[in-house]
Amino acid sequence: MAEPVLEVRGLTKHFPVRQGFMARPARVRAVDGIDFAIHAGETLGLIGESGCGKTTTSKLILLQEPPTAGSIAFEGRDIAGFKGPELMDYRRAVQVVFQDPFSSLSPRMRVEDIIAEPLEIHTELSKGAIRARVHDVLELVGLPPDVARLFPHEFSGGQRQRVAIARALATDTRLIVLDEPVSALDVSVRAQIINQLEHLQRTLGVSYLFIGHDLATVAHISDRIAVMYLGKIVEMADSDTLCKQPLHPYTKALFAAALPSHPDDPKQERTIAGEVPSALALPAGCRFHTRCPMAMPVCSEVEPPLQTRDGGQRVACHLY
Amino acid sequence: MDGVSFSLNAGETLGLVGESGSGKTTTCLSIVGLLPRGARIVGGSVVFEGEDLTRKSQRELRRIRGRRIAVILQDPMASLNPLFTIFRQVAEPAFFHQQMRGKTLRQRVKSLLAAVRIPSPEWRMRDYPHQMSGGMRQRIVGAIALAGGPSLVIADEPTTNLDVTIQAQYLDLLKDIQRETGVALIFVTHNLGIVAKMCDRVAVMYGGTIVEQGPVRAIFDDPKHPYTQALLGSIPKLGSRDPLYAIPGQPPNLASLPTGCAFHPRCPQAMERCAIDEPTNVHAGDGSVARCWLLAPAAAPSHG
Known part of the structure; x- marks a missing residue:
């Protein structure tokens, strides 16, 4: 298989926290040794509930936080050693689209300036070339070129999200981190953006890391899905395999909690009880054992490793 | 909103579906007479248990709200007062509407918290809202809604801020409570999955x-x-990747x-x-x- 665009190995991020004066500093293990790879033109879905570490993972990839341990390799080279032009190239190639297009676009800048900003910082293009590029990417995301003179407040949520995607595409982009890009949009507009993202991927070959909490949306857009729970990847598989045959009890619980698409859909058995434990006091052994309906004595003692099964499905659970 | 008509029987769940700005929240606020200043009901009626609510005074409405009609809003932190204990807030409807005091009131609050599956309620009722998780806060709001023994609960996007497994727990809980008490529910949502799971009838709103x-x-x-x-x-839809x-x-x-x-x-x-x-x-x-x-x-x- 060709070299992955991005490969993450043993990626770890711990945040020190002080719970009180004189208290011993504790650590939040937000991301705790995860591995995954994203190939060219592929979408990897990252799914999990709040506090599972999916946003921290995206921050590490975007160089907004330094990792505590582990490595991120971009097109085969470790980014930890990147300096100068190499670092610039990485920042050009890896872009992000956030959940809320109302706060991710500066209200004081015109759309053309918003999209041109990464070009001015990261490229040597002339003013004319930048303007041409702005018009190109606006067209790519389905906006007419004359919107370039407008301010973000003149757009609806869906159009703003298109502007954010256009900005992410403006440079020579090879990977876009999509952090819940449709959660803040109206239902009837979500499908527009999802279709647009899929279309852009087909035509440009760009890779996506799609972060979400809605199983149906993530499964729809992703080729492969990684399920995270409390800083760990508990299961990873092809989107179709995961939907047909989820193995980890947490993945099963997510499917059980997913809402039906029709009132006559088979009733799911009861969903799991309890809430995600605090990341400050992680359960010993398997982190899910406190909520797991299948928990065995071994689960509270030994942490299960992520094992690859036939067909490439990977799962971290003592049942398998 | 314009010429909205629907009806709902006891024990039934109606889903009011629409996008932002479709008028679904305004519809609900009109039912309980909480429209913002400047907004007015210019025609039509809201008949609740045989009485027209649009003809009632604010004073009379106050006796209906919280007791016979309760509202659950999207953001539990906005519905709860951060300065008061859970006990005080859950006790309020029973205190005002049913004049409960002392031990009976404590018992009532305890059973309400137990009904919404708050673990060790006698301890948790001394807590403040910030000491609870999002899912628990929303269940507290549910307990307050049930405190007056309402016959109608209006839930406006009650699970939008919750994680999926917590959302599923909350929806199951609302269903159980409905089975036990026979309360009628109006579920305001933009999520058709919630409608498929929860509702008997649906009203789709667009442009008011x-x-x-x-x-x-x-x-x-x-x-x-x-x-x-x-x-x-x-x-x-799960399992389908069609455009x-x-x-x-x-x-x-x-x-x-x-x-x-x-x-x-x-x-x-x-x-x-x-x-x-x-x-x-x-x-x-x-x-x-x-x-x-x-x-x-x-x-x-x-x-x-």
């Missing part, structure tokens, strides 16, 4: 009116209005609604008259009602 309503199965099996059809086609149906354009602004049918600029099946005449309700055989000219081929042709 109900464009289609009916039994939940009729709406999902055979949606009549093009907006309902498009909405159902635009949602990703989604994308509704072109944006939801309209209620201050400048299109003429005729509000949906006509985005409608794939729009006809000439859709831009001129406002469609009227047409009853279909399966119990659903839709406002669309496509369903009224025999109706009088447009004048002009």
Whole structure:
């Protein structure tokens, strides 16, 4: 298989926290040794509930936080050693689209300036070339070129999200981190953006890391899905395999909690009880054992490793 | 909003579906008489257990709200007072409406918290809202809603801020409570999955009116209005990667609604008259009602 665009190995991020004066500093293990790879033109879905570490993972990839341990390799080279032009190239190639297009676009800048900003910082293009590029990417995301003179407040949520995607595409982009890009949009507009993202991927070959909490949306857009729970990847598989045959009890619980698409859909058995434990006091052994309906004595003692099964499905659970 | 009509029986759940700005929240606020200043009910009536709420004074309404009609809002932190204990807030409806005091009041609060599955309620009721998780806070709001023993609970996007497994727990809890108490529920949501899971009847709102309503199965099996059809086609379904149906354009602004049918600029099946005449309700055989000219081929042709 060709070299992955991005490969993450043993990626770890711990945040020190002080719970009180004189208290011993504790650590939040937000991301705790995860591995995954994203190939060219592929979408990897990252799914999990709040506090599972999916946003921290995206921050590490975007160089907004330094990792505590582990490595991120971009097109085969470790980014930890990147300096100068190499670092610039990485920042050009890896872009992000956030959940809320109302706060991710500066209200004081015109759309053309918003999209041109990464070009001015990261490229040597002339003013004319930048303007041409702005018009190109606006067209790519389905906006007419004359919107370039407008301010973000003149757009609806869906159009703003298109502007954010256009900005992410403006440079020579090879990977876009999509952090819940449709959660803040109206239902009837979500499908527009999802279709647009899929279309852009087909035509440009760009890779996506799609972060979400809605199983149906993530499964729809992703080729492969990684399920995270409390800083760990508990299961990873092809989107179709995961939907047909989820193995980890947490993945099963997510499917059980997913809402039906029709009132006559088979009733799911009861969903799991309890809430995600605090990341400050992680359960010993398997982190899910406190909520797991299948928990065995071994689960509270030994942490299960992520094992690859036939067909490439990977799962971290003592049942398998 | 304009000419909204629906009815709901005891123990029934109605889903009020629509996008932001479709008028669903305004509809709910009108029911309980909590419209913001400047907004007025200019026509129509809200009949609750045989009485017209639009003719009641604020004083009379206050005795109905919290006791016979309760409201659960989207953000529990905005509904709870951060300075008061859980006990004080859950006790309030029983204190004011049922004049409970002392030990009886404590017992009542304890059983309400137990009913919404708060573990060790006698301890947790001394806590403040910030000491609880999002899911627990929303269950506290549920306990407050149930405190007066209401016959109608209006839940406005109650699970939007919750994680999926917590959302599923909360929805199951509401269903259990409904089975036990026979309370009627109005579920305001933009999520058709919640409607499929929870509701007996659905009303789909667009541009301030109900464009289609009916039994939940009729709406999902055979949606009549093009907006309902498009909405159902635009949602990703588990296990299918077919392209989604994308509704072109944006939801309209209620201050400048299109003429005729509000949906006509985005409608794939729009006809000439859709831009001129406002469609009227047409009853279909399966119990659903839709406002669309496509369903009224025999109706009088447009004048002009």
